[in-house]
Amino acid sequence: MVVDGSVGVEQRGGRKRARGSERGSSSRPCAIDPSFFNTLFICVFRLHVAEIDELPRGSPLERPLHAKRRRLWTPPSSDPVPLSTTGPSSSELDIVKEVEPEIVVANEVAPSCSSAFPPSLPALYVEVMADDVASTPHHHQSLQRRSFQRRRRPCDADIEAALNYGSENDSSCDEDEEGPPIMIPRALQQDLMDTPEDDVLDEVLPPSSNPSIASTAETMMPHDFFDFQWESFPNPPISPNVRREVFSVENVGPTIPVTDxxxxxxxxxxxxxxxxxxxxxxxxxxxxxxxxxxxxxxxxxxxxxxxxxxxxxxxxxxxxxxxxxxxxxxxxxxxxxxxxxxxxxxxxxxxxxxxxxxxxxxxxxxxxxxxxMCVESLSPSEAKMFKIAPIIEHCNKRFQALFVLNQNLALDESLLQWKGWLSINQFIPNKAAAVGIKTYELCDSETGYLWRFEVHAHKKATAAQPASILDASTPAIVLRLLQGLENHGYTVWMDNFYNSPALARSLKSNGFDVVGTLRTNRQFLPDELTQLTKAAMRLGQIAGFTSGDVDVLVWRDQNRVATISTYHGNATTIVEGKTKPIVVADYNIMMGGVDKKDGMLAxxxxxxxxxxxxxxxxxxxxxxxxxxxxxxxxxxxxxxxxxxxxxxxxxxxxxxxxxxxxSKKQSVSLADQPAVRFEAHSHYLMEHPPMQGKWTKKLRRKCCICNTLTRFYCAGCNKTVCMHPCFPSLHTY
Structure with a gap:
């Protein structure tokens, strides 16, 4: 779960990225090296990075089952610093005093079609990417040795001219591109697919042979199934309730009458x-x-x-x-x-x-x-799970037959601790067990009901390159766990181990909604988000794109949090006095289905x-x-x-x-049990026979009652026991 943005900490260059400086912090001046102009162009002219308070307001779609019970500390009252709504303030455009300062961008950035900076670009004090600074040792040393004079602070006209350069009279920038993104109907996607497991899941799909379908696809969806056309979020935003799949399952809950x-x-x-x-x-x-x-x-x-x-x-x-x-x-x-x-x-x-x-x-x-067991006829995974396979198959079958899931589903992994040697052992440091047998589980987010699971027993040898994007092991696991739930409007909540734009679009075409955290090194993500680091954003900034059916956001909280959703958009809400994207607020509520199950079992x-x-x-x-x-x-x-x-x-x-x-026995207390009497000739003491070449001390064994070393044992019950007083207490004559 994302708690105060504690997900998405990155490491670059062998060290953890430092937390970005907040407003009002001191900074050192730095020069803008010409080699960093391309990065600056991406950050300022193409990517829209805005304050989170400037985004449209919304309300979370999910509600927590129980209110949080914890003590809240109220800080001393102080007047908050008002955020600028028309442009950056003078304090934001002050001289940069650190090697890794903040990015300064305007709230509204027009789409630019230019590929270079104007020769008369004013001396804006903007940040270059921290990775690029760290990757240039000579330039970094020069920044430490050289001192810069205070430059003229640019006026509002200079800032507007720089940010809007190349976008006023360019004929290739149509007004249609500024409108809301085109929604991709699920029915059209299904018509274009021959078989969801083969053709559509390929990385590059052949164009459709049907002329009518091909012409419709040119205007309503990309030619390729995974051709993402990333655009800015529409203004005004589309309501998440409109974009979300309609949940069409009735009578959720138990499927049998329960009386006992x-x-x-x-x-x-x-x-x-x-x-x-x-x-x-x-x-x-x-x-x-x-x-x-x-x-x-x-x-x-x-x-x-x-x-x-x-x-x-x-x-x-x-x-x-x-x-x-x-x-x-x-x-x-x-x-x-x-x-x-x-x-x-x-x-x-x-x-x-x-x-x-x-x-x-x-x-x-x-x-x-x-x-x-016939090893030749079994795959390596099936051979490893042969001993427990009938129980796994039966439990999966009965769990699915006895309960109808609610709309929100949590897909995550669970770990059963096993410290011994095992070929399928997995090491997950953030789990309580840390090492053991991993299972991929699909649970109901509200109740924690385990509906389907799969044991991680993959072959350790390097597998061949998958034929399609979704044939890889992780997307294939998700598709197997969700098999049979298609086109019912379920919402799947997953973490960044599973999520990707390709998987989200595939599930959306099958009637699912997908929400969760995201790794920014996934395929098909825009380069602007993959290059956007934690140090390049101020605390409370947010950036993102939409492709009609898939939304990606990067939010700068205590850490850099990347999320993906198929219906949330970029609206924000206030949770416990803190402004968050509604996708993060809903994720914190609905992702804990598997963790809730593990907590109740513990x-x-x-x-x-x-x-x-x-x-x-x-x-x-x-x-x-x-x-x-x-x-x-x-x-x-x-x-x-x-x-x-x-x-x-x-x-x-x-x-x-x-x-x-x-049970055939009756429960009786220990005090009511009568004393058991044995025949004297059946229970009697004997001494262990001597062993040749061994010491006498090794013939002794521990008494079954007092743990004292003794050479005697009872011939009737074959128990090592002392002559006195343990033997009389063990057998009553």
């Missing part, structure tokens, strides 16, 4: 997928036992030797215990089955499933048959328990997400308007319902 948390959860984990998990778990347990018998590594004390086939009821109880570990957080797994009588004891865990059985299910839980860390198998941890993440989606479905259901649960009570009721319906 358990039934909602079972809509996702139905009998089909539960039967598949039970079958694959039993097959894998038999395969492990058979492999150990062949290797002569199976002994009577092996955990797998106690295996018996599981069933759906036991797997659901296993799920409930995993979910309960996210509510009752302990540091070790064995602490949940502890019987030491302390205040931290949770006896209910042992009444529903023993520790050994839980560990055995952890080890044998499986989702795909290893014997069915309160119940189901997947935090360590495991040596990555796809089992990822399965726990999907189990946790399914509970959250069930809660959102339950919360948004019309049947639950009068009686709602919060997130924690929903989880506790769901866990209790699963155990009541599928």
């Amino acid at each position: 948390p358990y039934l909602t959860f079972r809509e996702i984990w139905d009998e089909e997928i539960m039967g598949h998990i039970v079958q694959q778990t039993n097959i894998y347990a038999q395969q492990v036992a058979a492999a150990m018998m062949e290797n002569n590594s199976l002994c009577p004390s092996s955990r797998i030797s106690y295996w018996k086939d599981t069933n759906e009821d036991e797997i659901l109880v296993y799920f409930a215990i995993i979910l309960a570990m996210g509510v009752v957080v302990k540091s070790k797994l064995v602490d949940y089955w502890s019987t030491d009588g302390s205040i931290f004891v949770t006896p209910a865990f042992s009444t529903h499933m023993s520790l050994k059985r839980f560990q055995l299910l952890n080890a044998c839980l499986h989702f795909s048959n290893n014997n069915d 309160m119940y860390p189901v997947e935090r328990k360590r495991t040596r198998v990555w796809y089992k941890k990822f399965f726990r993440r999907l189990l946790n997400v399914s509970v959250l989606n069930s809660y959102i479905i339950y919360k948004k259901s019309p049947q639950q308007v009068t009686h709602r649960h919060d997130h924690r009570s929903f989880r506790t009721q769901l866990i209790t319902s699963i155990l009541d319906r599928h």
Whole structure:
């Protein structure tokens, strides 16, 4: 999210760009080198850089769900410096006193068709681009050694003549170019496209063979699909409500009647997928036992030797215990089955499933048959995801079938922490996990409902050059996540990792609106914006262009913020006493769908328990997400308007319902459990046999109760235990 312009910090020349000086700051004089005239021409004569307060006012289209609760500091009252509305003030045109001063431009810049400066250009004190200054060491040193005399301050007539030079009597500048940009109808774009996946997505499209369509395209849209004709924003501006796609989806929200948390959860984990998990778990347990018998590594004390086939009821109880570990957080797994009588004891865990059985299910839980894997017939990405592919496919299918999305969609990546070695591991420093398994997710911006996701499992080898612009990996991911939602008026909110003018136009032609931040090194952007640095703009300035269906803006706040939108325009609004473009204000509200989902999952860390198998941890993440989606479905259901649960009570009721319906054991307190008596001849002490060539100290093991080294163990239960007092306390005769 863009918070006070904290997005878009650039690095040039191996160092971070310094923040541009504000009004009233002192500056040093500098000379205008003739080699920088081309850059000056771009900045002054072509690009319109205006104060943000001079732009038309508008109102945000999106409203926050909750008001911000924070303390606001009110600065001492002071008279604000009025902004000039007719032209630059005398203070703005004062002598430049720094090597990297500010740009001084007029508010209204007429389009110029000249390619050179007039020979009689007055000595304007304007800034040259900071990158060009830094790239000329000799010139930079000369600026430090030389001192300049105060020049004559140009009058208003000189400024107007310089800025409007070459635009008065040029016949090539028509009056039609000053009007609003031509809107591109979506129907016409679709008529010109043969196949959206092949021809239209090529970087250079062949002209249409139909004469009628070709003649219409000459007047209403560019010849090429990605031929952007960047123009200034129309004045007066077009209302965003007119340009935005009409949302045509009815009955958004849950698609099923909801009456109980358990039934909602079972809509996702139905009998089909539960039967598949039970079958694959039993097959894998038999395969492990058979492999150990062949290797002569199976002994009577092996955990797998106690295996018996599981069933759906036991797997659901296993799920409930995993979910309960996210509510009752302990540091070790064995602490949940502890019987030491302390205040931290949770006896209910042992009444529903023993520790050994839980560990055995952890080890044998499986989702795909290893014997069915054929590496030759799978791509590298499919081979990496083979073990968890059935669960991913099922969750995507059920998530989409149970909920109809609202108009605003957030597309972002999420990261599941995994510190072990893994070929698909990704490093994202601005995420809380930093390193782990990355997923691309499409969420509802309002509720955080995860509707579709895709795991990043691309091949690390360098791929061939894509056949078209949108065949690259990032645009292809966006198109796959949005597949099936075309022509319904959805608005997709994305950050600068995904956004580009080509992707925005492609989605606009398919009935989507696109809003988000933008990287200014993307293809098809105007050169004026790509060369506009942070130091070249004052605090509060804004510049941008429109191409009819795509708008790009660069706003100078604490950092340089570049945005792209298909309907916002350049209108501004006041948020908490600060003037911002409405595209930034709406982006801050609607972009946090994936982050909202991650924040709600972080309160119940189901997947935090360590495991040596990555796809089992990822399965726990999907189990946790399914509970959250069930809660959102339950919360948004019309049947639950009068009686709602919060997130924690929903989880506790769901866990209790699963155990009541599928657990065969009754919950009894630890005090009500009778003392277990054993036969004396079945449990007795024995000493570990001596080992040849080994020290006696190495024969000792830790006692299972007091952790003291001892040479004795119980022959009945094969537990290392002290002779006194641990053995009598372990077995009551």
